[in-house]
Amino acid sequence: MRSEVLIRRTLRVPRVEGPGGDGSTVVRQLDAVLTGVGFVASRELLAHLDGLAPGAALDLAVDVVGAVRELVGDDVAHNAYFIDFPRNVPDTWDFWLSCLRETVTAHGAAVPAGVVNLLSLAGYGRYQHSYAELLAAHDELVASLKDRVTVLHLGGTLAEETTRLYTELAGSGTPLHAADLELLAELAAECLDHPMAIPVRENRAVVNAVRLAHGLPLVAVDTVVDVLRVACRASGGDVTLATPTRFRSFRRSERRVLLGALDAVVSANEGKLGDVARHAEVWKRLAAGLHPYEDDRFVRAREVFDVARGDRVVRSxxxxxxxxxxxxxxxxxxxxxxxxxxxxxxxxxxxxxxxxxxxxxxxxxxxxxxxxxxxxxxxxxxxxxxxxxxxxxxxxxxxxxxxxxxxxxxxxxxxxxxxxxxxxxxxxxxxxLSGFGPVVVDPAVLTVAVPLSGKAAEDGFAVLPRGSWSVVDGEVLRFFAYWREQARRTDYDLSALLLDDDFRYRGHVSWTNLRDGEVVYSGDLTESANGATEFIDVPLDKVGATRIVPQVNVYAGEGFDTVAESMFGWMVRDRAQKGAPFEARTVRTRSDLRGTGRVALPAVFSRDAAGRWSVLWTHLYLTGSPNFNQVENNRLTTGMLTRAVVERRYLMVSDLLGLLPGPVTTWTPDLVLTEPVTYVGLTRPDGLPEGSRVLDLGTLNQLVPA
Structure with missing residues (x-):
């Protein structure tokens, strides 16, 4: 397991078992670089680096910087179409006319009759300047006390951190999202000899598929569907069984393992055959790869396929x-x-x-x-x-x-x-919930929705589960969307729908409307072979809308689940800070976009009667159209959906903590603790007593009892 993967997932840096020496120079350099992207190393991590030989310290520092830059989206160049954005963004019609004028005068093209295709106009949708030129056109970012600071902690050795993360993921009491399922598979290959209970069936199937590939027996299989999930995963298919899988040819040894597992399940409880009919067609296709009627050792396994073919009826x-x-x-x-x-x-x-x-x-x-x-x-x-x-x-x-x-x-x-x-x-x-012992809680986590499924969130940085509320505390809110096409021209459009108190339409900002009052769009990009970024600037004290709904529309090309890269996030800064359009240390969150719809609705921003802004995480996708999705065309559906998700009451962390039998202490930076505690918060703070248990964003699902 590469240390960068562990750092991104846990914010813990694996301890290096290398030669000792003087790494102080590397420490100073690392501290400066981390500050620029909004991170800081804990005292223990700095002391560890300081005691390493320069070469070992530098290798570790390179891993740390690479991991955190990718975490917040700073590993790519975020250029903007309009070089001065958010300043000097033109009126929409004036901009389109200037593109038409440029096409006619500079390129000698004839004025087209009827409808004008913007993509045919000179310069439209393509960067007109380099990233270096964009940076030169902007003043340096002024530091602010409100800039994000995220602490990196020192962990155990690489092997210890690998086992620890495997234990957390495999032992999760809730389903994992797609990125964590893939990470679990990678970890399982390195932890084959680490026995443990795996309560969620989808997670268990991922681990069992790894065991199957290594010629090991399956573990904790007690339904026929458990075996079906393993076969799907081993064929590169969907472990949730939501989408069809094309089964591969299984080796003879693999067939024995799968048929043996089915035989054992049916032998132990014939009633389990009631689960077959629900996936009958899938079982029929699997039979072609398993050849269940050729091996007389697995007679009971044949009954599964008898039911699937309709030769035997078993009612569930x-x-x-x-x-x-x-x-x-x-x-x-x-x-x-x-x-x-x-x-x-x-x-x-x-x-x-x-x-x-x-x-x-x-x-x-x-x-x-x-x-x-x-x-x-x-x-x-x-x-x-x-x-x-x-x-x-x-x-x-x-x-x-x-x-x-x-x-x-x-x-x-x-x-x-x-x-x-x-x-x-x-x-x-x-x-x-009676076994938690003394509990200390960060107030910021109380309005986080209990993570009952990883599928209600995205992979990324500081991403909260669907239904969570958090405070937005800056003067200017800036959305960004980045994507990079894989095989064909792909055009995404970042947009924002502006709604009133009753969720009625008040306006929008997109490629068809570059400005709505003080809300400004950075310009439309229509191809992304080398990556493309679009921004929307929202001065929170000047916007008239009560609800702001950012969305990313697939206008043409690859979807969110097939594009090479796609991400959404937002930054918060004071108006006087200036800086480039993308500044890593102002990024509050960065999430992947990996849904199957053609319109992404990652969050809803709301203003209360006192003028305070907060954000509700939604992580939703609309089906949309195959092409040409625009914010204007889905505004009624989006408005209805927004009302429904905002008005819904979610199960919050505060609800579960309210059921604890003992007292709960509120965390403050000056709180003195002398005994181990269970800390519940968004991130781990410095100074917890040795032996404390931490439930942060990566492990908050452990709050859900078994």
């Missing part, structure tokens, strides 16, 4: 419950689902809406609540908190973060029913 619990629902036998449906407690919880709203005796349903739920995972209970608690009324709209977000909006046609649940459900859930969660 979900199927039997659905049959009872359709027959109006709600009590019978509840009894059937009680055999699968997690499924019962996921159907609880429907049961409570349709049952004539909600008390019996709740009693049944209470009897099995101890068998339900903490993640599912947390999801239920958030769900019922939003069921006392009819929502303005229902927003659905799939595993790929693609959102769609529809009318909420459900009847509300009675308040007393909601209170009973919440009481049952809170009692169970409180019992499971």
């Amino acid at each position: 619990i979900a199927g039997r419950a659905e049959f009872a629902f359709r027959a109006g036998r709600v009590a019978d449906a509840a009894g059937i689902l009680a055999k699968a407690p997690g499924m019962l919880v996921r159907s609880l709203d429907r049961l409570l809406r349709t049952a004539t005796d909600t008390g019996a349903v709740l009693t049944g739920f209470e009897s099995v609540v101890g068998e339900v995972s903490g993640r599912v209970l947390c999801s239920l608690r958030e769900h019922v908190a939003n069921r006392s009324g009819v929502d303005s709209a229902r927003v659905f977000a799939g595993r790929a973060k693609r959102a769609w909006v529809t009318v909420d046609a459900r009847l509300p649940l009675p308040v007393d029913v909601i209170d009973r459900v919440r009481g049952i859930v809170d009692t169970e969660l409180a019992a499971r």
Whole structure:
């Protein structure tokens, strides 16, 4: 495992076991470089570098600088179309006319009749100056006390940090996002001899696919779908089973492992065959690669494929419950689902809406609540908190973060029913949260949504889960989007939708409207072979809108999931700071864009009645059109979606901490601690006692009880 990967993921720098010496010169140089990109090394890290031989210290410093620059997006040159941005951005029509005039006068082209294609105009959509020329046109950034400072800590050895991160990811009680799943696979190959429990099935399948490749038996496989996930992952497919996988040819040894695992599952519990029909077509395609009828040692495994082909009928619990629902036998449906407690919880709203005796349903739920995972209970608690009324709209977000909006046609649940459900859930969660010991919490983490799934966020720097709120404390907010095409011309458009208190349209900024009052767009770039960056400047004290919704539209070319690189982020600075359009130490967050839709909606910025700004993280994508997506065309859908996500009540870290049996101490920089504590915050502070447990952004999902 490369140390840069560990640094980016954990903000811990692996300890070097190299020759001692005087690394003080390297320390001074590193400190200056880190300051320029908004980072600082902890005292322990500086002392470690200072005691290394210059060569070893320099090698480590190079890894550190490379990792943090990539983390905040400073590893690429962020040029802007208009060299003076945000100053001297022209009026939209004046700019277009100047491009037309340049095409006619300087290049001798004829004035086209009818509609003018902007892409055919000289200079439109392509940088007219180098990155060096852009930097020369801007004053140096003036330092501010509000500039971001992120602390890098000293970790263990490279081997220790590798094992530690593997343990965190594999042992996660919540599903991981795509980037962490790939990282887990890389770590698993180095930690094959590190046994541990892997509670989430998708994560387990990634580890088992690595074990399969190394000729090792699968671990903790107890359903047939577990084996199917492994086969998909081993074929380079989707471990979530949401998209079809083209299965590869498996080696004879791999077939034995997979068929043996299926045989063991069915032998232990024939009822597991009920899970086959849901993925019948996938099983049929897998049969062509596994040849299950050729090996007489795995007779029970053949039954899986018999069910998939329809030669044998086995009804699942979900199927039997659905049959009872359709027959109006709600009590019978509840009894059937009680055999699968997690499924019962996921159907609880429907049961409570349709049952004539909600008390019996709740009693049944209470009897099995101890068998339900903490993640599912947390999801239920958030769900019922939003069921006392009819929502303005229902927003659905799939595993790929693609959102769609529809009318909420459900009847509300009675308040007393909601209170009973919440009481049952809170009692169970409180019992499971009793082992944290003394807890110290950074107030900034209280409004972070509990990370129930890594799929509700993106990989990047200082990225919070969907539903989290955080304060925006500067005078000027600047969005940026960067992308680099892979195989064909790709045109993304950074835009901002401006809404009022009632989420009604007030204006927008995009390539079709370079200015809206003081809100300014940096100019349209239409090709990105060498990368392209677009910016939007928002003076927060001068904008008239109450809600600002940045979005990135795929106008043409590759999507977010196929482009070579794509990222979104924002900077905050004081108006007097000036500086280049992109300044790393003013970056508050940088997130990847890796959804399957054609319109990205990463966040919503809101102003309260007192004029204070805050941001809600959304991490959503709209399907959009195959090409030519524009902010004007999706403003109604975006406005409806924005209202729904802003008005929703999310399960926050403060909700879970409120269930802890003991007191919770608020962290302040001058707080003196003498005994180990559990610290909950966005980042790890200096000065925690030895033996303290830290739950930060990378490990906050450990707050979710098992």
